[in-house]
Amino acid sequence: MNLVALVVGLCSFIGIKWLAKSKSFSFLTIVSLIIGIILGLIFKGQTEYFSVLGTIYVKVISMMVIPLLMVSLIRSISMMESLSALKSIGLKSFFWLLFQTLLAACVGLFLALITGVGKGTHLIAAADYTQKEVPGITQVITDLFSNNLFQSMAEGKVIPVVFFAIMVGIAIVVVDGAGRNVKAFKEWIDSVYIIIYQIVKVLVKLLPYAIIPLIANTIAMSDSSVLKPLLLVIVLTFIGCFFHTFITGGILISVVAKMNPITYFKNIMPAQVMAFSSRSSSGTLPLYVECLTDNVGVSPTIANFVGSLGTTVGMAGCAGVWPVLLGVFAMNATTGSVSVSQAVMLVLLTPLVSLGTAGVPGGGILIATAMFLTMGLPVELVGIFAGIDAFVDMARTMTNVSSSMTAATLVAHSEGAIQNSESTQIV
Numbered sequence: 001m002n003l004v005a006l007v008v009g010l011c012s013f014i015g016i017k018w019l020a021k022s023k024s025f026s027f028l029t030i031v032s033l034i035i036g037i038i039l040g041l042i043f044k045g046q047t048e049y050f051s052v053l054g055t056i057y058v059k060v061i062s063m064m065v066i067p068l069l070m071v072s073l074i075r076s077i078s079m080m081e082s083l084s085a086l087k088s089i090g091l092k093s094f095f096w097l098l099f100q101t102l103l104a105a106c107v108g109l110f111l112a113l114i115t116g117v118g119k120g121t122h123l124i125a126a127a128d129y130t131q132k133e134v135p136g137i138t139q140v141i142t143d144l145f146s147n148n149l150f151q152s153m154a155e156g157k158v159i160p161v162v163f164f165a166i167m168v169g170i171a172i173v174v175v176d177g178a179g180r181n182v183k184a185f186k187e188w189i190d191s192v193y194i195i196i197y198q199i200v201k202v203l204v205k206l207l208p209y210a211i212i213p214l215i216a217n218t219i220a221m222s223d224s225s226v227l228k229p230l231l232l233v234i235v236l237t238f239i240g241c242f243f244h245t246f247i248t249g250g251i252l253i254s255v256v257a258k259m260n261p262i263t264y265f266k267n268i269m270p271a272q273v274m275a276f277s278s279r280s281s282s283g284t285l286p287l288y289v290e291c292l293t294d295n296v297g298v299s300p301t302i303a304n305f306v307g308s309l310g311t312t313v314g315m316a317g318c319a320g321v322w323p324v325l326l327g328v329f330a331m332n333a334t335t336g337s338v339s340v341s342q343a344v345m346l347v348l349l350t351p352l353v354s355l356g357t358a359g360v361p362g363g364g365i366l367i368a369t370a371m372f373l374t375m376g377l378p379v380e381l382v383g384i385f386a387g388i389d390a391f392v393d394m395a396r397t398m399t400n401v402s403s404s405m406t407a408a409t410l411v412a413h414s415e416g417a418i419q420n421s422e423s424t425q426i427v
Contacts, residue, residue, distance in 0.1 A: 001043060001046035002046050002047070002048045002049045002050075003049060004043070004046075005039065005042075005043040005046050005047050005049065005050045005216075006049040006050045008039065008043075009039060009047075009050040009053070009212060009213060009216065012035050012039070012212055013209050013212070015035075016028060016031070016032060016035075016208050016209060016212075019031060020208070025208070025270055026266065026269045026270055026273075028208040029207060029208055029211060029269065029270050029273040029274070030269075030273065031208070032207075032208040032209070032211035032212050032215075032273075033211055033215055033273055033276070033277065035212050035216075036211055036212045036213070036214065036215025036216045036219070036277070037215055037216075037219055039212065039216040039219075039220075040215060040216040040217065040218065040219025040220040041219060041220075043216070043220055044220050045220055045221065046220065047213070047216050047217045047220040047221070050213045050216060050217070051213050051214075051216070051217035051220075052213075053209075053210070053213045054210050054211075054212075054213035054214035054216075054217060055213075057203075057206065057209075057210035057213075057214070058210070058214070058278055058280060058283060060203065061200070061203050061278075061283050061286070062280065062282065062283050064196060064199060064200055064203070064286065065282045065283060065285060065286075066153050066161055067192075067196055068193075068196050068197070068200060068285065068286060069161060069162065069165070069282070069285060069308050069311070070153075070161050070162075070164070070165045071165075071189060071192050071193045071196060072193060072289070072304040072307075072308065073162060073165035073166065073169060073304060073305065073308045074165045074168050074169045074172070074189055075169075075186075075189050075190065075193050075304065076169070076300070076301040076302070076304040076305045076308075077165075077166060077168075077169025077170060077172070077173065077305065078169050078172040078173060078176070078186055078189065079301045080173060080301065082173065082177065083170065083173060083174070083177075086169075086170065086173065088415070089302060089305060089411060089415065090305075092410075092411045092414060092415075093305065093306045093309050093310075093407060093408075093411055094309075094313065096406070096407035096410050096411060097306075097309065097310055097313050097314030097403070097404065097407045098313070098314055098351040100244075100248070100249075100252075100314060100316045100320070100403040100406065100407060101314050101315065101316050101319055101320040101350050101351050101403075102320070102347060102348075102350060102351060103244065103248050103316070103320070104240070104241075104244040104248070104316035104317065104320025104321045104350075104399065104403070105320045105321070105323075105324045105346065105347040105350040106347055107240050107243055107244045107248065107320075107321060108236075108240045108320060108321035108322070108323075108324035108325045109324050109328065109343055109346060109347055111236045111239060111240050111325070112236065112324065112325050112327075112328035112329065113328065113338065113343070115232065115236060116332060117232055117233060117236060117325065117328060117329050117332065118328060118329035118330065118331070118332030118333040119332040119333070119336060145160060145163065146160035146163075146164070149161070149164055159312055162308055162309070162312065165308070172185070172186065197286075200286035201290075203286070204270075204286060204287050204290060207270070207273075207274055207287065210277070210278075211273065211274070211277040214277045214278060215277050218277075218279075218390065218391065218394065230384070230385065230388050233325060233326075233329060233385065233388065233392075234388055234391065234392055236325055237321060237322060237325060237392040237395055237396070238392070238395045240321040240325065241317050241321050241395035241396060241398065241399040242395065242399075244316055244317075244320070244321060244399055244403070245272075245398065245399050245402040245403070246261075246265060249261075249265075249402060249403065249406045250264075250265070252406055252410060253406060253409065253410075256410050256413065257409055257410055257413040257418075258413070259409070259413075264296065264409070267291060267295035267296050268291045268292070268295065268296065268402070268405050269291075270287055270291055271284055271287045271288045271290075271291045271401060271405065272398050272401065272402055274287050275397045275398045275400070275401035275402070276394045276395070276397065276398040277394070278397075279390070279393045279394055279397045280397065281310070281311045281315075281397055281400050281401055281404075282311045284397075284401050285307050285308070285311065288303070288307050288401060288404070288405060289303045289304055289307055291405070292307075292405060292408055292409065296409060296418070297418045297419035298408055298409055298412040298417065298418055299412055299415070299417035299418070299419075301417070302408055302411055302412045302415065302417055303408050303412075305408075306404060306407055306408035306411055307404060307405075307408060309404075310400070310401075310403075310404025310405075310407060310408070311404075314400070314403060314404060314407070315367075315400045315403075316399050316400060316402075316403035317395065317396030317397060317398070317399030317400045317403075318364045318367055318393075318396045318397075318400055319350050319351075319353055319367050320350050320399075321396070321399065322364050322367065322368065322392070322396055323346075323350065323353060323364075323367050323368045323370075323371040324346050324347065324350065324371075326368045326371070326372075326381075326382070326385060327346045327368075327371055327372070327375060327377065328343075328346070329381075330372065330377045330378065330381045331377065333381065334377075334378065334381075342375070345375065346371070346375065349371060349374055349375070350371075353367055353370050353371050353374070364389055364392070364393060364396055365382060365385070365389050368382050368385065369382050
C-alpha cells in the first residue's frame, strides 16, 4: 500500500500541473491541501514512501532559511536612513507581535472557560513522553549570543544569527552615516540576496506539489486513539487559532491599517497554507516576504525585518492560544475550577513565556512546560498533550505566521511604507 500511495500521489502531481496552466497559485494551494487530506484518510499509516517527497522539500527550503534570513535582515537594516528609523520600526514590531500574543491568549482563555475543557478528565501522559527542560533566564540571555556563528548556523539556531545580522546592519548604517564608503559591501549583500531569492522563487513554485505529501502524511500518521480523548482540545485549538487569525487579525487590518481584510487574507493565503502544511515558521519566511511585498505592497525592508523577528518573537498560536488552553485544562482537571487571578495570570504570562523560550527547540510543548512551571501546575500533565502536538501544530504555525504578517503590515502602514495595491483599499 505504501507503493500504491506513492503512485496515486504522483498522479495527483500531474493534475496539479494541469491546473497550473489556468488557475491561480492560491487556488492550487487550496486544492493541494484538500487532496492531501483525502490521501491521508485513504492511505492511513501507508504514506512512508510518499512522505519522503514532502520531507525533502522541507529540508531544502529550510536549508535556505538561515542564509536568506541573515542576508535579508542585514540588507533591510542597512537600507534604513538612520538609527532612529530602526528604533521606531523595531519598537513597533515588538509591540504588535507581543500585543497579538496577548489577544490570542484572551481568545484561548474565553474558549477554555466557556467549554470547561478538562473537567472530569482522567487521562495519563503519553508513554514515550519525556519532560522537556526549560532553560533558566541566564541561559536564555546567554543563548542570544554565539561564540561560533557558523556552528549556530549549522545547528539551525536562529536567534544568534538574527543578533549577528542586526549588529552588522547597524554597523553599516553608522559607518555609512559617517561618510565612510561601504558601497562595495552593500552591493555584495544585494547580489547574494538576489541569488538566494531566485532559488527560493523556484522552490515556492513547487509548494502546491509539496503540500500534498506533507498533509497526507500528517493525517495518515495521526493516532486516532490519542486524538479522540483530546478531541475538544484539538477543536478548541483550531477554533482559537482560526478566530485569532481571521477575526482578530481582520479587525486590526481593517481598523488600524485601513485595508479590506478579505482582499488582504486572499493575498497572503499562499504563505498561510505553506505554514499550515509545513508546520515551519522559518521555512515559510521566503513566501511570507513575497506575499507581503508583491501582493500587499509592504516595503521589502519592513517585511524582511518583521518576518525575521517574528520567527522567534510573539508566536500567537504556540505562545498565545495553546498554553492558555492547556493551563485551564490542567486547572479544571486537578481542582475543578479557575480563579479570576489565575485566568489573568495565564494571559499576562504569555508574552513573557514566548520571549523566554524564543529560539529554543521544543515548540509548543516546551512553551506549555514553561507556563506550567511558572503557574505551579503539575508538569506531568503536559505529557497528555504530546500525542496531539504535531497535529495541532498546523493551526498554531499558521497563526504564528499570520500574526507576524499582520504585524508587518501594521508597522508598514504606520511608517507609510505600503505601496498602492488592491489590498490597500480603505474600508
